Amino acid sequence: MRRLMFFALMLFGFATYAQTTVQGKVVDANNDPIPGANVILVGQSEGTTTDFDGNFTFNTNVAPPFKLLISSIGFSDYTANITSNNQTISVTLSEANTMLDEIVISASRTPERIFESPVSVERFGLKEIKNTTAESFYGGLQNLKGVDINTNSLTFQSINTRGFATLANNRFLQLVDGMDNTAPGLNFVLGNLVGMSELDVQSVEILPGASSALYGAGAFNGILFMTSKSPFDFQGISAYAKGGVTTQDAAGSNFYKDFGIRAAHAFSDKVAFKANLSVLTGEDWHANSTVDLNNPGADRSNPAYDGLNVYGDEVSTVLDFDAAAGLPSGTVGSAVISRTGYDEADLANYNAESVKADFALHIRPFANDLEVILNSRIGRGTTIYQGANRYAVAGFTMQQHKLEIKNDNFFIRGYIVSENSGDAYDTRFAAINVNRAWKSDVQWFTDYASTYIPAYLGGIQQGGLTPEQASTAAHAAGRQAADQGRLIPGTSAFQSTFNRVINDGNLLTGAKFIDQTKFRHVNGNYNIAHLIDDWADIQIGGSYRQYELNSNGTIFTDTDGPIKYNEYGAYLQVQKKFLDDRLKFTGSARYDKNEFFDGFLSPRVSFAYTLGEERNHNLRVSVQQGFRNPTTQDLFIGLNAGRAILVGSAPANLDRDVRTFDLSQNGQALTGQSTVEIVGRAAYENAYSTSSLQSGGLPEAVETPLVKPEEITAFEAGYRGQVGKFTIDLSGYYNSYSDFLANTAVAVPFYGEAGDMGLSLLALQNGDYQVYQTYTNSEANINSFGGTIGVDTKLGGFDLGVNYTYAELDIDEGKYPDLRTNFNTPKHKVKASFGKADLFKNFGFNVNYRWSDSYYWEASFADGDVPAYTVLDAQINYSVPSIKSVFKLGGSNILGDEYFTAIGTGNIGSIYYLSWSINP
Known part of the structure; x- marks a missing residue:
C-alpha cells in the first residue's frame, strides 16, 4: 500500500x-x-x-x-x-441516421469516436438497455453482431466472440469498472452472476478480437467492459421490479422475479456515495437428456448404458462371466456393465439465485477531476455450472474490493478478488459415491455376475431361449439383484447419505469441492499528451498480479497449504493523426512475464483513414500479436474427474499429485504388491496414448511436453461509414494460433516403463493403468477467419438493423485427429432488430430476431451436434414521466421453440416478464 x-x-x-x-x-x-x-x-x-x-x-x-x-x-x-x-x-x-459518433474508451484506453476506433468494437448504452428485449441487459448483449452467448443456466451466461470457448470461457476477459471479473479459481467469468446491477450500468463495450497489447494475457480472444454510473452525475433513488414466468418442457412453468435498487447522493462537490442491491430468483433450466452418446440408440436396458444427464453409470467394468464361473471361454461370454445411475433432477437443486451488492465512496478532494474511489462488490449465486462434470453451485460468493485514484490523465488502482465455493458439489461424484456408500463397486458387480450366469444358462437350458433372449433376460435379472436395496431418491435413507456425500471434500467418498482462491492486482495508466502539448496521445502503464490458490486439495494440489505465484506487465501506446486529421496511427506494445515462463512481447499497429467530403467513411487495418498464459488449473490442478485424473503441468506441480491405486490379481502376482503409488509426473513422462489403445494397434508410448503460453497473430480490416440513410459497419479478420493450449489423454501403467514391451504392456492387458488428462500445447497450425457486417437505418421513423456473422476454423484434422480445439461457434449467424422508441406518445416497442446455424460442440463434459435454432424476443414499453417510470412487457424466445447452445445443458425455454423501472 x-x-x-x-x-x-x-x-x-x-x-x-x-x-x-x-x-x-x-x-x-x-x-x-x-x-x-x-x-x-x-x-x-x-x-x-x-x-x-x-x-x-x-x-x-x-x-x-x-x-x-x-x-x-x-x-x-x-x-x-x-x-x-x-x-x-x-x-x-x-x-x-448515424450511430458512429458514440464515444468508446476500450479500444485505445482513451475516449474516441467509435467511427475512428482502430479495431472492431460494440457498444451497449443507456438507450439500448432501455430498449432491450431480453429479460436482462446482459442477455441483450447476444443481439450485438459477432457476439455469442452460451447459456449454461438461468443465471449463468457465457460470452464468446470469434470461437474457441466452452461454457468456461477462459479466453475472454470481463472488466467491471476496471476490475477483472474472472473467478480466481475457476479461471473464467460467471456471466453477470456476480457482476453489475442494470440500474448502475452506464455503458458496455465489447472488443471481439485479441487485445493483449493493452490488456495483457486475459484479453486473448475478446474483452467486455462494464462502466458504472458516477454518483456525482447520477443521483437519487432508482429501482426496478420484474416478475414473470419461465416455461420449459422439463421444468414446467415457474415464477421468475428480479428486483433492484440504487441509491446515490453527492453530499457536496467533493464527496458522493452510492449503493446497489439486486436479487434474482427463479427455476433453473432442467437438464434431462437420457441419450447415450457412447452408444447411439441405446436405452436404460443396455447393460453398458451411460446417459448424458444420468450420473453414477460412468462406473463400469468388463465382466468375464466364463472366468468368474470357471467355464470354458465362450460359454457365457463377457460384457461391459455399468452401475445404475441417478437422474440429474435427483441430485441437483434447480433453485437459481443471484444476489449482487456494491458500495462506492467517491472523493474529489479539490472539487475537480482528481478522484479517489473506494469500491466493494459482493455477489452470491446459486446455479448449475457445467465443466468436466455438472456442478451444483450453491451459495457461491465472490468479492471485489478496490482503491482507485484517477483524473483525466491517469489512474492507478489496486484491488483484490476472492471467491468462496460455498456448498458447491459435483453431481457426478455425488451419484457415484451415494452408490458406493450403499454398496461397493466390487460387491455390486459380484452380485450382478452371480445372478447373470445362472439366469443365462437357465434361460437357454430350461427356458428354450435363444442366446440373445437369454442374455437380455439375464442382464435384467443381474441388475435387479445387484440393485436390491438401492437407495431411492425421496427416501430418508437416500437423503441422509446424499447430504453426507455432498459435504465431504474427498472425491473418493464425497462430492464437495472447496475453493477460496484469490488474486491481488495493481495496475496503472498515465497519458502524457498534456505534457507535450497534445502532439500525440502517448500512454504508459503496467500491472502486477499475485495468485493465491486455496482449495484444500479438492481442486488444486494444495493439500499442504495455499500455492502462490506472480505475473506482471508493462505497455506503451502512441496515437497520432496526420493528413488533416484524416489518417490516424495507433501503435502499442506490451511486455508480460509469468514466473513460470519466458517474457512475451505483444505489439499492435493500426491505421485508420477517413474518406469523403463530409468525413463519413472510415477504413481501418490492424495487426497484433497476443498471448494467453496457462490458467491456474492448467498449472496446478490435481483432480479426479471420474473418467480421468486431471494433473496440471507447472514444473512445481508434477510431484505434488500422489495417488494410491489397487492392483488386479494379475498385477499383484507380477509385482508382489497389492497397491501402487503413482505420481503426477508419470502422466507426462511414463504413459501411453489412449488413442493408440482404442485403435487396437500397438500401444504408443508418449512423452507430453509441459505447457507454455499460447500465442496469436491477428489481422483485421474494416469499414465504417454513412451511406445515405444507412450506417454500415463491416470487418474481417484472420487469426493464426501457435502453441495452442490443449489437453491430451494418456494411460499410465501401474508397473513397468512405457515402451518397454514387457511389464507395462502386461499392465495394460491386466487393466492395471489409470487414464490421466495432461495440459500441453499442440504442434498443429490452427487458423480461424471470419467477418461481420451490420447495417442500421430508419424507415418511416422505425429503427431497423440487420447483421451477419461468419466464422470458420482452418486446421488439418486428418493430421491431428486427437486435437480438441473447442471452436464451438456456428459458421453463420443472422440477427435483426426492429422497433420505435416513440410509436405513440410515451409508447415504444422493439423486436429482436436471431438465427444460428448448426455447429459441433466440444467440451470436457460431452461432445455433439448443436442443431440450428431461431429465437424471437420482443417488448413493448410505456413511459410515465410524471413518476419517472417505464413499464415494460416482454418475452425472450416467445415462439417457444426450445433450443440449447451446448451439449449437456438444459434446453432453453421461454421467459415472459413485466417490469417497472423508476429513475430520478
Whole structure:
C-alpha cells in the first residue's frame, strides 16, 4: 500500500487540474431528455455523456473559447460554442441516421469516436438497455453482431466472440469498472452472476478480437467492459421490479422475479456515495437428456448404458462371466456393465439465485477531476455450472474490493478478488459415491455376475431361449439383484447419505469441492499528451498480479497449504493523426512475464483513414500479436474427474499429485504388491496414448511436453461509414494460433516403463493403468477467419438493423485427429432488430430476431451436434414521466421453440416478464 500511495503521489505532481466547467441539458424535438448523448471536446479526446435526464457536466483544463460536439444515435450532431467558464447550455438534437459518433474508451484506453476506433468494437448504452428485449441487459448483449452467448443456466451466461470457448470461457476477459471479473479459481467469468446491477450500468463495450497489447494475457480472444454510473452525475433513488414466468418442457412453468435498487447522493462537490442491491430468483433450466452418446440408440436396458444427464453409470467394468464361473471361454461370454445411475433432477437443486451488492465512496478532494474511489462488490449465486462434470453451485460468493485514484490523465488502482465455493458439489461424484456408500463397486458387480450366469444358462437350458433372449433376460435379472436395496431418491435413507456425500471434500467418498482462491492486482495508466502539448496521445502503464490458490486439495494440489505465484506487465501506446486529421496511427506494445515462463512481447499497429467530403467513411487495418498464459488449473490442478485424473503441468506441480491405486490379481502376482503409488509426473513422462489403445494397434508410448503460453497473430480490416440513410459497419479478420493450449489423454501403467514391451504392456492387458488428462500445447497450425457486417437505418421513423456473422476454423484434422480445439461457434449467424422508441406518445416497442446455424460442440463434459435454432424476443414499453417510470412487457424466445447452445445443458425455454423501472 505504501508503494501504491507513493506512485499515486508521483502522478499527482504531473497532473494538471480542470480549469473550465460546462453544464448543460440535451433534449429532442419533443423536449424529452436524451440519455447517453456524447459530449466531446472538438479536436481533443476528452468527453462525457448525459445522464437519464439529459444533463451533463464537462470538466477540462482547456481554457475557453472552444467547441463541444454533442451527438447521439439517431440524431444529427450539434456543435456548441463555449466562450466562458461555468457556462450553461441547452441543446436540442434533431433526428438523423448515424450511430458512429458514440464515444468508446476500450479500444485505445482513451475516449474516441467509435467511427475512428482502430479495431472492431460494440457498444451497449443507456438507450439500448432501455430498449432491450431480453429479460436482462446482459442477455441483450447476444443481439450485438459477432457476439455469442452460451447459456449454461438461468443465471449463468457465457460470452464468446470469434470461437474457441466452452461454457468456461477462459479466453475472454470481463472488466467491471476496471476490475477483472474472472473467478480466481475457476479461471473464467460467471456471466453477470456476480457482476453489475442494470440500474448502475452506464455503458458496455465489447472488443471481439485479441487485445493483449493493452490488456495483457486475459484479453486473448475478446474483452467486455462494464462502466458504472458516477454518483456525482447520477443521483437519487432508482429501482426496478420484474416478475414473470419461465416455461420449459422439463421444468414446467415457474415464477421468475428480479428486483433492484440504487441509491446515490453527492453530499457536496467533493464527496458522493452510492449503493446497489439486486436479487434474482427463479427455476433453473432442467437438464434431462437420457441419450447415450457412447452408444447411439441405446436405452436404460443396455447393460453398458451411460446417459448424458444420468450420473453414477460412468462406473463400469468388463465382466468375464466364463472366468468368474470357471467355464470354458465362450460359454457365457463377457460384457461391459455399468452401475445404475441417478437422474440429474435427483441430485441437483434447480433453485437459481443471484444476489449482487456494491458500495462506492467517491472523493474529489479539490472539487475537480482528481478522484479517489473506494469500491466493494459482493455477489452470491446459486446455479448449475457445467465443466468436466455438472456442478451444483450453491451459495457461491465472490468479492471485489478496490482503491482507485484517477483524473483525466491517469489512474492507478489496486484491488483484490476472492471467491468462496460455498456448498458447491459435483453431481457426478455425488451419484457415484451415494452408490458406493450403499454398496461397493466390487460387491455390486459380484452380485450382478452371480445372478447373470445362472439366469443365462437357465434361460437357454430350461427356458428354450435363444442366446440373445437369454442374455437380455439375464442382464435384467443381474441388475435387479445387484440393485436390491438401492437407495431411492425421496427416501430418508437416500437423503441422509446424499447430504453426507455432498459435504465431504474427498472425491473418493464425497462430492464437495472447496475453493477460496484469490488474486491481488495493481495496475496503472498515465497519458502524457498534456505534457507535450497534445502532439500525440502517448500512454504508459503496467500491472502486477499475485495468485493465491486455496482449495484444500479438492481442486488444486494444495493439500499442504495455499500455492502462490506472480505475473506482471508493462505497455506503451502512441496515437497520432496526420493528413488533416484524416489518417490516424495507433501503435502499442506490451511486455508480460509469468514466473513460470519466458517474457512475451505483444505489439499492435493500426491505421485508420477517413474518406469523403463530409468525413463519413472510415477504413481501418490492424495487426497484433497476443498471448494467453496457462490458467491456474492448467498449472496446478490435481483432480479426479471420474473418467480421468486431471494433473496440471507447472514444473512445481508434477510431484505434488500422489495417488494410491489397487492392483488386479494379475498385477499383484507380477509385482508382489497389492497397491501402487503413482505420481503426477508419470502422466507426462511414463504413459501411453489412449488413442493408440482404442485403435487396437500397438500401444504408443508418449512423452507430453509441459505447457507454455499460447500465442496469436491477428489481422483485421474494416469499414465504417454513412451511406445515405444507412450506417454500415463491416470487418474481417484472420487469426493464426501457435502453441495452442490443449489437453491430451494418456494411460499410465501401474508397473513397468512405457515402451518397454514387457511389464507395462502386461499392465495394460491386466487393466492395471489409470487414464490421466495432461495440459500441453499442440504442434498443429490452427487458423480461424471470419467477418461481420451490420447495417442500421430508419424507415418511416422505425429503427431497423440487420447483421451477419461468419466464422470458420482452418486446421488439418486428418493430421491431428486427437486435437480438441473447442471452436464451438456456428459458421453463420443472422440477427435483426426492429422497433420505435416513440410509436405513440410515451409508447415504444422493439423486436429482436436471431438465427444460428448448426455447429459441433466440444467440451470436457460431452461432445455433439448443436442443431440450428431461431429465437424471437420482443417488448413493448410505456413511459410515465410524471413518476419517472417505464413499464415494460416482454418475452425472450416467445415462439417457444426450445433450443440449447451446448451439449449437456438444459434446453432453453421461454421467459415472459413485466417490469417497472423508476429513475430520478
